[in-house]
Amino acid sequence: MKELAKTYDPSGIEDRLYQKWLDKKYFHAEVDESKKPFTIVIPPPNITGQLHMGHALDNTMQDILIRFKRMQGYNALWQPGTDHASIATEVKIIEKLKEEGISKEDLGREGFLERAWAWRKEYGGRIVSQLKKLGSSCDWDRERFTMDEGCNKAVNEVFVKMHEKGYIYKGSRIINWCPVCNTSISDAEVEYEEQAGHFWHIKYPILNDDDTESGEYLIFATTRPETMLGDTAVAVHPEDDRYKHLIGKNLMLPLMNRKIPVVADEYVDREFGTGVVKITPGHDPNDFEVGKRHDLPIVNILNDDATINANGCKYEGMDRYEARKAIVKELEEMGLLVKIEDHVHNVGTHDRCGTTVEPLVKAQWFVKMDELIKPAREAVKNGDIRLVPESLQKTYFNWTDNIRDWCISRQLWWGHRIPAYYCAKCGETVVAKTAPDKCPKCGCEKMDQDPDTLDTWFSSALWPFSTLGWPEQTPELKYFYPTDVLVTGYDIIFFWVIRMIFSGYEQMGEKPFHTVLFHGLVRDAQGRKMSKSLGNGIDPLEIIAQYGADALRLTLVTGNAPGNDMRFYYEKVEANRNFANKIWNASRFIMMNMEKAPVKPDDADLKPADKWIISKANSLIKDVTENMEKYELGVAVQKVYDFIWDEFCDWYIEMVKPRLYQKDDEKDRNAALYTLKSVLIDALKLLHPYMPFVTEEIFCNLQDEEESIMISSWPVYDEARSFPAEENAIETIKEAIRGIRNARTGMNVPPSRKAQVIVVSDMAEKREIFNNNIDFFKSLAYASEVHVQEDKSGVADDAVSVVIAHVNIYMPLGELVDIAKELERLKKEEERLEGELKRVNGMLSNEKFVSKAPEAKIAEEKAKLEKYSRMMEQVKEQIQNLSK
């Protein structure tokens, strides 16, 4: 038999085992109609990314499910890949170019894309190798990239198809503009942030019908005074008596000397401020709507970099905030500034770069959402797609029910280029999968492709089927689609989950997956988000290096309910590392005692302790499997942890030691060894999805013939392996041992001091239990000798006594017994029992309880009443004895 090191050292072992799994192709799945598929598509990490705790959690959960299902016999495919992450990557590359002193314009589109692909080649694999460190059993042979040829084909196919159906259109609408990234972004990418700002109260002069100033003013407040350059009206509520008479009149827009009308619109809230709103249709989504209703002109005052453009006249060229200052100052000089108030308001920022976004009107491509969203909503409503935890349904519906059209065009170069072509001569637009050679309208041969690219999420939305080969009807697509579970953070439910769902229904006519398993955020020990700016991020790779991937994985999935955020503690990782070491040593112990492989014993040769642990393991298998099927990953592994540490190590191994250390009964020793080994193996299997490395290393060392735990079969509950009688018997012994240890500690008796133990019970079956298990009872109860008898004969009055149900245990400890102390201990026990009896009696004497509670419950309480009454009698008797 092999020998193991004294402590488990994951370094070295992990890489070796991962390489072995790769070499043996265990992660690879092929279409096989004889097996049921189980598929997970990875949320593709950005190629710019570095593995962070969020990835670690997300991928650990997926790996657990995949390994679990693979062992259950499913044809498990974990489809991996990475995301081109258009903005994130483009920004990174621009930064790098900047260091070299060049801009992307210097390079030109083609040159820039060359650099981008080179960058991807160099860094895109980094995150993948980090995922491997974690133990992820992805099918790397099938690795995909959201911008590879196949995905591009899928994107073009969808774009053209949806355009034909009228779901994709180009339109001039108000969109969110990031002046730093120089692109439009979708609503989902805008993050609102509370900022301290001001309310500038401003007044515009009212004009007479002959355009002379009337001397009257309309006063209103604004948080963005610079937008006044683009004002094309002022609005009041139609029913507002204060201003009714002014509707239809004109105002003079100061600084610009433009005549603008007073319009009436229900959008205005009479209660808010002065009940007057300036209308800037070019730079505010609400004003844009008002403008449409009143046919107001749209004046765009901003350049793409958020400086004022020619429409801002003399402010042209100024930055938006400079212009703000200048305008306020000038208004003040003109006497048009009424007052300034401090005001905290929500400012929209770009989630990638934090820049304040500017709403402005531009021609962009959109996806029309109202029809597309219907099946996606319905699927969750009718349970076709299950969200775990269920509470996220509300969030989901909140989005589907308030959905707005999705702005999908981006003014970026890195991404899928929009397959739209414009005739250079007549302006005709052609949307097609391949570039047309001439204009279908005028025959002109110069067709220019739209310079814009698509939102990254447009290609991610197709991920569950594009990775399986769509639009080709591949065998993989037929076999693995729909996939099974999607695991992701609740923070991208809008970006990604919803979009995959409606895309799945639209393109495939079928849901992309039946379950979405959400997890929360991994926070730091203080509960703060891990972020670069705070510098509180913990690098999973460092944790792996220090404690091992298994410890990290276990830390991430325990003590946490689905969808909830969790805090990361080093202490927790350490505790889990210790657990790995514990199993390691338990295995080491077994191996040390195993000269040769034990053979399967007959049930008749098993001792009660063996049957007890087998029975326990059997129900563990049932529970853990059930929990895992319900995605209660943390609960499941907690049970395995408790079983291994408490039941198996602290009890069973200790129970079995006397049998291992004797050489007279080889058959019995074999039975013990076999039980040790087989129960351990079952437990290892249950643990393997969570801690793949230690379990594999032990599994292979424990039995030379088995090649890998990861392709072994998942244990199955077996009625024939359930032994309730032995379970009860051993629990009785455990109770007795705990009582004895407790009493001894109370007396300060050192473990080295053995004592006689006399077990007294008038019930034959109880006596039998002790007689049958005397071998280990003796050692665990620190007994010099054990007597099991029917009555108290020969027991000294001053012996320490332990009372359990129907059994009295006496230890004549002689001079060590402090009568006063012992009496105190017994009194305490008496008090405890009194409490118990009071509770049970209270229930049973309650007529309503007896008449309404279920029968089983009543019987249970009656049994307790009997048990406690009996114990009480015994305790009282002992107190009397000692008080004599």
Next chain:
RNA sequence: GGGAUCAUAGCUCAGCUGGGAUGAGCGUCUGCUUGACGUGCAGAAGGUCACAGGUUCGAACCCUGUUGGUCCCACCA
């Protein structure tokens, strides 16, 4: 403004959809070189399950309200 979620041992959290809180890890205290493990073993202390009502024979769990925290959405200029 709308919604979600949390409040349980000193700390961080579980608690299987109503039946004694023998809860877990960490921390604290007391013993222990017991031939796998001190990354260990055996014990102990520590909780009126945020507060107030209600439903029920019975509530940490269900309902209502209150307080405090976190988050999401919307956004009134």
